[in-house]
Amino acid sequence: MKRTFALIAAALCLVVACAQQDGTAQRGQRVLTMLMTGETDSLYHEMSAEMRQALTETQLSVLWFTMEMTYGKLQSTGQWEEQHVMGYDIAKCRLGFANGNLDFSVTFNDDKIAGMFFTPAAETAPPQEPETTASFQEKPMALCCDGYTMPALLTLPKQEAKAPCVIIVHGSGPNDKDGTIGGNKPYALLARMLAERGVASFRYDKRTFTYHDLPDSVAAILTVDYETTDDAVAAAEMLHAMPEDIDTSRLFVLGHSQGGMMIPRIAQRATAPHGYIMMAAPARRLLDLMMMQMDYLHGHGLYPDWPKARKEMERQIANLRLWGQDAFDNAMPMPMNLPLSYLLDLEGYDQTQEAKSITKPLLVMNGEADYQVTMDDFQLWKKALQGKDNVTWKSYKGLNHIFIPAGDPPLPSDYAKQGTMPAEVADDIAKFVKGL
Numbered sequence: 001m002k003r004t005f006a007l008i009a010a011a012l013c014l015v016v017a018c019a020q021q022d023g024t025a026q027r028g029q030r031v032l033t034m035l036m037t038g039e040t041d042s043l044y045h046e047m048s049a050e051m052r053q054a055l056t057e058t059q060l061s062v063l064w065f066t067m068e069m070t071y072g073k074l075q076s077t078g079q080w081e082e083q084h085v086m087g088y089d090i091a092k093c094r095l096g097f098a099n100g101n102l103d104f105s106v107t108f109n110d111d112k113i114a115g116m117f118f119t120p121a122a123e124t125a126p127p128q129e130p131e132t133t134a135s136f137q138e139k140p141m142a143l144c145c146d147g148y149t150m151p152a153l154l155t156l157p158k159q160e161a162k163a164p165c166v167i168i169v170h171g172s173g174p175n176d177k178d179g180t181i182g183g184n185k186p187y188a189l190l191a192r193m194l195a196e197r198g199v200a201s202f203r204y205d206k207r208t209f210t211y212h213d214l215p216d217s218v219a220a221i222l223t224v225d226y227e228t229t230d231d232a233v234a235a236a237e238m239l240h241a242m243p244e245d246i247d248t249s250r251l252f253v254l255g256h257s258q259g260g261m262m263i264p265r266i267a268q269r270a271t272a273p274h275g276y277i278m279m280a281a282p283a284r285r286l287l288d289l290m291m292m293q294m295d296y297l298h299g300h301g302l303y304p305d306w307p308k309a310r311k312e313m314e315r316q317i318a319n320l321r322l323w324g325q326d327a328f329d330n331a332m333p334m335p336m337n338l339p340l341s342y343l344l345d346l347e348g349y350d351q352t353q354e355a356k357s358i359t360k361p362l363l364v365m366n367g368e369a370d371y372q373v374t375m376d377d378f379q380l381w382k383k384a385l386q387g388k389d390n391v392t393w394k395s396y397k398g399l400n401h402i403f404i405p406a407g408d409p410p411l412p413s414d415y416a417k418q419g420t421m422p423a424e425v426a427d428d429i430a431k432f433v434k435g436l
Contacts, residue, residue: 025080028091028106031113035064036074048112056337058309065302067118069412071182072098088114094121099183099416135159136195139245143204145234148211152204152235153177154245155191160198164250164433165239166277167202169232169266171257172286174209179256179402182415186402187256193426199433200246202239207231223345228262233270240272250274252433255281257373257401263362264354275361277429280373280401283380286346287317287335289373296371300409320347352384363392363432365425367399369406394428 078094101121179187260281400406404419
């Protein structure tokens with residue numbers, strides 16, 4: 001058996017029971033209505049045991065809030081369509097939100113729902129094709145690691161042969177090579193801005209994006225290395241063996257968000273890079289950071305059920321941290337229903353301590369309006385790395401987690417509309433990489 005695995009920012013799979021006598025379209029419409037009206041208690045108690053393992057009651061309760069925070073208010077519902085595939089009944093329709101369209105589908109197996117998905121509509125999220133302009137060209141490639149193959153792009157500046165190169169490592173969740181979120185593609189934007197400044201870059205679809213159906217045998221032993229570190233190290237080794245395209249003596253690894261948090265571990269294992277860049281890198285433990293983020297959103301009128309859910313998540317985190325002791329409750333769900341192996345890997349990782357061993361050039365960057373990885377994290381990095389003369393510090397007024405202008409106050413809805421990354425962000429990276 002396989003299961004769909006997605007970390008934190010994943011598309012959610014739900015299973016709900018509906019009235020057997022209704023037609024497939026009517027049953028799908030009923031599920032959507034119950035999500036919109038907050039009848040999630042009923043939905044959760046009708047979910048299959050397997051789906052309850054993949055989705056917490058808290059995640060279900062905030063699902064519709066998440067959709068509207070990211071894509072804006074629902075403005076239209078398209079015509080419902082019905083399909084019957086391999087014994088399953090499927091209801092689907094297009095939802096028109098203020099900031100984009102999503103395709104909503106519900107799959108039924110007899111009186112149960114076998115799956116439910118929100119996916120970007122094809123016309124609002126076209127595949128990113130390689131581009132060639134007067135200043136850069138993009139070369140399609142593939143990153144291979146541990147038997148997996150991920151589509152990739154090498155962006156090369158035309159005005160500079162043997163350019164320095166930056167490898168872009170994703171944040172949490174099953175991200176594509178462009179880092180697509182809402183109306184933004186921050187990694188694609190950064191790659192092209194760097195090319196205009198004479199710096200090459202390499203970006204790739206994340207392993208959990210390309211291979212979202214993981215065998216249970218893999219999901220049960222999943223670690224952050226599997227999700228992030230291994231592929232970043234493989235990318236560094238591959239790029240270092242390509243002197244015909246880039247200056248391999250000036251190879252850098254740029255980690256964003258969780259990718260930045262993993263830079264100290266990447267630096268321990270990768271010998272080829274000349275230096276490292278951390279953009280919006282958490283200095284705190286991931287679960288503590290998630291609690292802080294949810295507190296912030298609740299304080300701005302979002303996630304109204306969070307106070308109740310917070311108590312349960314606190315219990316789950318406290319139990320996780322009892323692992324290895326007699327008091328550990330093996331029957332209690334894991335926080336966010338993430339695999340125990342993954343959570344233990346994160347809990348045992350002290351990124352600020354391990355970063356002290358980095359002797360190569362290191363650039364640490366943060367948006368001052370980032371509510372996900374705040375300036376508190378930036379200051380924690382400064383405290384941990386004080387006195388190290390290989391570290392450069394940059395923060396940017398008014399920029400959020402993906403380094404575009406934030407709203408007032410900064411909220412997830414900022415990502416729905418396309419933003420522009422200020423030139424100074426790419427300028428600072430290019431100067432650092434070129435040693436200027």
